[in-house]
Amino acid sequence: MAIEHGELPGLLDRLSEAFGPQDWWPAETAFEVLVGAVLTQNAAWRNVEQAIARLRARDWLSATAIVNAPADALRECIRPSGYYNVKAQRLTAACETWLELGGEAGLQAMETGAAREALLAVKGLGPESVDDVLLYGFNRPVFVVDAYTRRIFSRVGVVPPDIGYEPLQSAFHAALPRDARRFNEAHALIVALGKDYCRPRSPHCEWCPLQPACAYGGAGVQRS
DNA sequence: CACCAGGGTCACT
DNA sequence: AGTGACCATGGT
Numbered sequence: 001m002a003i004e005h006g007e008l009p010g011l012l013d014r015l016s017e018a019f020g021p022q023d024w025w026p027a028e029t030a031f032e033v034l035v036g037a038v039l040t041q042n043a044a045w046r047n048v049e050q051a052i053a054r055l056r057a058r059d060w061l062s063a064t065a066i067v068n069a070p071a072d073a074l075r076e077c078i079r080p081s082g083y084y085n086v087k088a089q090r091l092t093a094a095c096e097t098w099l100e101l102g103g104e105a106g107l108q109a110m111e112t113g114a115a116r117e118a119l120l121a122v123k124g125l126g127p128e129s130v131d132d133v134l135l136y137g138f139n140r141p142v143f144v145v146d147a148y149t150r151r152i153f154s155r156v157g158v159v160p161p162d163i164g165y166e167p168l169q170s171a172f173h174a175a176l177p178r179d180a181r182r183f184n185e186a187h188a189l190i191v192a193l194g195k196d197y198c199r200p201r202s203p204h205c206e207w208c209p210l211q212p213a214c215a216y217g218g219a220g221v222q223r224s
Numbered sequence: 225c226a227c228c229a230g231g232g233t234c235a236c237t
Numbered sequence: 238a239g240t241g242a243c244c245a246t247g248g249t
Contacts (some may be wrong), residue, residue: 037230038231040229041230042231042244044246047229079246080247081246083231084245084246086243087245126233128231129232132230147231187230194230195229
């Protein structure tokens, strides 16, 4: 489907005016972005914060600490973030690859495309998790697509609701300057809108900054 | 109570 | 290539 590229910058500008600077990702290091990206898979960030705090309390916020941690203790530690059995395995696998690639310095030295492929090869790291690491951990100009992005922009009407990850990402890459700083802010703003306004059951379309451009609330559909 | 949350894998057609 | 089951906790 043809995507209305021209609308995207203006829509993002409106979110910026409405919500102000977001200053993402809530993490101190690139490695913490990796941990958060795995733990936040289909989980509320609130729960992820608990899990990360528990890892920090044990001094396990490093790749070597996690690969050396007893499996059962690691599972218990990240329990609040949900899916703790699979996420413990995914974290361990990610840390093994992280170390094989030379840690943060090793990844920093890699080309973005090569780093993306290497991280995608890890079982449990899909495109969104990997792009979180690349954009927020390593400041690479890669647009992060998530469920909020798809829901918001399909409601606006610029993309189909079942568009895949890469096609949706390509739409943003084509519509915006390839600037990591801007991509960072844009995705954070999308999350801010998705969390508080553009919800499945309670779309507060009346107060959405994308009105009246959004076809969803703008058409009078699903008013609450 | 059912539904949702900053996904991803696997086993089937 | 597409579809559905599965993973599991905490908040509303």
